[in-house]
Amino acid sequence: EAGVTQSPTHLIKTRGQQATLRCSPISGHTSVYWYQQALGLGLQFLLWYDEGEERNRGNFPPRFSGRQFPNYSSELNVNALELEDSALYLCASRRDGSQGYGYTFGSGTRLTVV
């Protein structure tokens, strides 16, 4: 069974540009979560999608947005990039949005803003 896949692995952007990160969940998983892991800050929850709908959102500005497609894959878009957006962005999927099932994480996209 393929795990959670994220692309690209690395992304370098200039301040002010837009970045698009992609995530494909494990087959059968309907929930996708996005996290930001900035240096020294641990994991910060960004967004949760389930069945194509945004279910919850972390404390991030509106320039962080995303969507979930009918095949449950997801995109995270970051507009007007700032230097402090440089981080590892992790995607996780779960079978459904309820408790009782652990997340499976992808290996992440390393975003560097210069």
Added chain:
Amino acid sequence: GEDVEQSLFLSVREGDSSVINCTYTDSSSTYLYWYKQEPGAGLQLLTYIFSNMDMKQDQRLTVLLNKKDKHLSLRIADTQTGDSAIYFCADPVKLIFGQGTELSVKP
């Protein structure tokens, strides 16, 4: 707001026991999770504990939960160099993770 806190670093000698601690401000979760992140990898679910349990043992891992003190710990017996990683405690309902504890195991 809701918070989960961990100490940032722990260094032990190979063969010793490691204890990684986590405190949280509130939890109505059915489960609390421990994740492991090896260098360059995503997070891997290590173990979990039901909120109505005090202790769970899984091979070399022991999870202790003190709901009164809102304290969760992960004990790794006979720590090996391959256990070197960052360990996160997590509240899956609140979608909150601790900052992670970097465990360094010295031979």
